[in-house]
Amino acid sequence: MADITRRFGYRHLRAAPTSYVRHLERGKLRREGAGLAFWFRPLAATISEVPADDRELTLLFHARTADFQDLTVQATVTYRITEPAVAATRVDFGIDLTTGRWRAEPLDQIGGLLTETAQQHALELIARTTLAAALADGITLLRQRIGEGLGGDERLAETGLAVIAVRITALRPEAELERALRTPAREQVQQEADRATYERRAVAVERERAIAENELANQIELARREEELIQQQGANARRQAEQAAADDGIRAEAEAVRRTRLAAAEAEAATILATAKAESDRALGEARAAGEAAWLAAHQEAGPEVLKALALIRLAEHLPKIDSVTLTPDVLTGLLTRLGGGQSS
Template identity: 50%
Template sequence: MATIKRFPWINHFLGSPTGYIVHLQKGKLSHEGVGQAFWFRPASSVLSEVPVDDQELPIMFHAITRDHQDVSVQANVTYRFSDPVSVAGRLDFALQPGGAGTTAGREQVATIIGQLCQSHAIDQIAATTLAQSLERGVSELRGLLAGALQADARLQSTGIEVLGVQVLAVRPESDVERALQTPVREQLQAEADRATYERRALAVERERTISENEMASKIELAARREHLVSQEGTNARREAEEMAAAALIRAQAEAERQGISAKAEANQLELVGEATAAREAATMAVYKDMDQATLLALAFREAAASLPNINNLTITPDLLSGALAGLFQTTTPAGK
C-alpha cells in the first residue's frame, strides 16, 4: 500500500512493491512503475495505483438448463493487470489524498469478468439437460470459460490477462438436489443394509460353527466318558473276580487248614481215648485181683477227694452201729 506524506504546497509519495503507480502531471505522464518515490504538487497531479500481483475473483451466478431446471455455478477466476498504464486509463484506480486506493476499479473488473463468464456459461448450460450439466458441466465450463476470457478483446485491450478459471460446482436447487440424492442414498442404504445382513449372516454362521464345535466336543467328551465308565466297570469286575478268586482260595485254604486241624484233633482224641481206655483197662485189670475191702477203701478215697472239707465229724452210736451193720452185711457174702 502506497503512503503519501502531506506538506505545505507539496506532497511526497512512496509506492509499494506490488502497486504500479501512474503519475500524471497536468495530463502528462510524469512517473510510472513499481516502488516509486517522488514529490508532487497535489493541485496539478493525478495518481493511480494498479496492483500487479495475481488477483482472485470468486463468481457465482444462476442458469437454466434445457429441461428448465435452475442451476447455480460457482467459479473462481485468476487474473492480473498486464498493462497497468492502459488499465489506469480505462478503469478507476485513483489514489485518495491519504494514499488509499478506491474500490471502483476492482468492482468494474469484477463486473466485466462476471458478465463474460455468465454469458458464456448460460449459453452452454441452456444446450444441456440437468443430468448432463451435473455430470460433465464442471469440466466443460472450465475449458469454455478459460478459452473465452483469454480470447476476449475487451479484456485484452483493457490490459487484463486471465491466468486461469476454476469451476468449483454446478448445483441444482436444494429440493431438486435432495430428490436427486434420494436414489443414491437409497442405494447406499441398501448397500449398507446388505453389508449389515452379510455381517449378521457371517456372525450367525460363525456362531453355528462354534455351536457345532462345542457339540462335537461334548459328543467326544461323552464318548470318552462312556469308554472311561466301561473301562472302570471292566476294571471293577476284574477286581471283584480277582477278589472272589482270592477269597475262594483263602476259603479253600481255611477249609483245608480246618480239616487238617479237625483230623489232627480227631487223631489226638482217638489217641487220648485209646490211652484213656488202655489206662482204664489197666486199672480194671489191677482192680480185678483186689478184694472187696481194698476196693471199698479205694472208693472211699476217691469219694473223699471230691467231698468238701469237713472240719468236725460227730459219730453217734446209732450211726456207727448202722454203718458197721451194713459193712458186715456186705462183707459176709464175700466171705462165703
C-alpha cells in the first residue's frame, strides 16, 4: 500500500520498492515504475499499484477418484506478476488517492483465477486415478500436472502472471475411509511389534536357558571338583594314616630295640651285680670264715673265765630289749642280800 500525503491542494505518493506504480493523467501515461515517489493532482490522476514480489496462494478443494472416493487436496502456489503494466490493464489495481488502498480486490481475483485453473487440472487427473494410486503417487503427479497446467495457461500469460512453484501439502480421504485405510497398516505394525515382542521373549528365554545351562554346568563342575577334593582328601588321609602307621611301626620298633637294649643292659648289669655280689659274699664269707677261725683260735687259746665272759656277752646280745626296769623294795632287798652274801662267802 502506497503512502499518500496532502500539501496545498497537491498530493504526494511514495510506493514500496516491491510495488509497480502506473500514473495516468487525463487518460495519458505520465510515469510508471517500481518504488516511485511523485506529486500529483488528484482530480486529474489515475494511479494503479501492482505488487511485484512473490506471493503465496493456499488452495483447498475436494476431488473424486475413479473409484468414487472423496479426496481433499491442499496445495500452495507461489506466483509473481512478471508484467505489471499488462496486469494493470487486465485487473483493476487502481488505488484510492486519499488512503492509498485498492478500490477493488485484485489479489482475490488473481487468487480465484489460479485456484480454478489449478483445481481444473487436479480434478482431471484425480478423476482417472483410483484412491490407492492417488494416495501412493498422487502428490508427485498432482504437483507436476498443476505446475504444467498453470505454466501453460494462456489466460495467466496474458494477465502477466508466472507460476514459480507448486507444492502439495496434503492429500487426504474422508475421515472414516482414512481410519479404514490405516487399519491394515496399523495391524501390520502391530504384527511387527508382536513379532518383535515374541522374538525378544524368545531371545530372553534362550538367554535364560543359556544362563540355566551355564549354572548347571557350573554346579556339575563344582560337584566334580568337590568329588576330586574328597578323593584327594581321602588319599591324603590314607597317606597320613599310612605315614602315621609307618611312624608308629618305626617308633614301636625303636621302642622294642630300646627295650631290648635296656633289658640286655639291665640283665648285663644284674649279671655284673650278681657277680659282684657273689664275689662280695664270697669275700665276706671268706672274711667271716677267717674271722670265725681266728675267733675260734682265740677261744681255744683263752681260759675258762674268758669263755664264760664271752658267753655272757653273747647272751646279753640276744636278750630282748628292756626299756625300763622297776625295782621294788622287795627285789632290791633280796638283791642286796644276795650281793652281801656273795661277798661274805
